[in-house]
Amino acid sequence: MEEGQALMELTRETTMRTRSRRNYRWDRYKYYYLLLLPAMVYFLVFQYAPMFGIVIAFKEYRIVDGIFGSPWAGLKWFERLFSAQDFWIALRNTLIISCYKLLFVFPVPIVLALFLNEIWNVRFKRWIQTIIYFPHFVSWVILAGILHALFSSSTGILSAIGISVSPMMQPEMFRGMLVATEIWKEAGWGTVIYLAAIAGINPELYEAAKIDGASRWQEMFRITLPSIGGTILILLILKMGHILNAGFDQIFVLYHALVYQVADILDTYVYRVGLSMGRFPLAAAAGLFKSAVSLVLILLTNTIVRRMGGSGLW
Structure with missing residues (x-):
């Protein structure tokens, strides 16, 4: 019983320390994260989102049907x-x-x-x-x-x-x-x-x-x-x-x-x-x-x- 309580206490302390470190990093680097945000949005919108168009290579693509409405062509x-x-x-x-x-x-x-x-x-x-x-x-x-x-x-x-x-x-x-x-x-x-x-x-x-x-x-x-x-x-x-x-x-x-x-x-x-x-x-x-x-x-x-x-x- 005592060992279980000690383990729970240790887990709680570890969790608190992790949260404390995260809060410290956020408080210290939050403006850097904000500066990084436009670059992340750029890559998400113009680099990763267009990857969904890759499926065209495996479909009988027709503009009227759209990418997901066109039948598969293997x-x-x-x-x-x-x-x-x-x-x-x-x-x-x-x-x-x-x-x-x-x-x-x-x-x-x-x-x-x-x-x-x-x-x-x-x-x-x-x-x-x-x-x-x-x-x-x-x-x-x-x-x-x-x-x-x-x-x-x-x-x-x-x-x-x-x-x-x-x-x-x-x-x-x-x-x-x-x-x-x-x-x-x-x-x-x-x-x-x-x-x-x-x-x-x-x-x-x-x-x-x-x-x-x-x-x-x-x-x-x-x-x-x-x-x-x-x-x-x-x-x-x-x-x-x-x-x-x-x-x-x-x-x-x-x-x-x-x-x-x-x-x-x-x-x-x-x-x-x-x-x-x-x-x-x-x-x-x-x-x-x-x-x-x-x-x-x-x-x-x-x-x-x-x-x-x-x-x-x-």
Whole structure:
């Protein structure tokens, strides 16, 4: 009897302590929770609520019947998707373009951040940052107009040097144009995260390296780069999760019929099939396939990073 009362008393005390801790956390962080609320509402409304539309991929969807009123079709649309030649061409182009961007675009912000960190003149450093950040705020629509004007074989700079065929019209050069324009537009903005990580490095490490006689290059490769290695790995994991996002905005405003075979990606395929042709279930099936592959890739990359000794995302 006494043991039962002692156990009940202990449980009551534990409950009171838990409530007290919760009340303390709420009183201390309630304004932070309020600041977080708009972001949570945004994700619930625009990210999670639309997931109910995934069921379209498994139905004979008709607009008049609605999503839940349309009859089930099983895996019919996935069978049609995987048997369509255009889908496999779009998947191949997506992987090739994403791999190009991963190899050639991903390292550029790291290199830029390392060199910007070595600039001691603050005014000059800010001037350089402004120049390389600016293209990020130029929309792809405007940039496409500029590129078409510059590389026009009749009125652009190519006509002035005697080139009669624009590289934007040649399938073998179009992917290179995508990579080059992506670097020009986004590489500077990508340095923001790396510069923030560099700013958190302990200055005493550099002071100790100078005392030991280390050069600027040695400080860069022995201190700066290893210190931001965790940030690089996290961004690499996130990049792998978006490997099937080859850049819809960029490609949609730049590609045309002459380069469809090398530039049509999954996003443009979904847009063309879903919105232009009105085949919503097939487009939903393609989108679901893309999301499933992205999830597998991000889980796989995170596991590899963890086994290699990195921290990973979780």
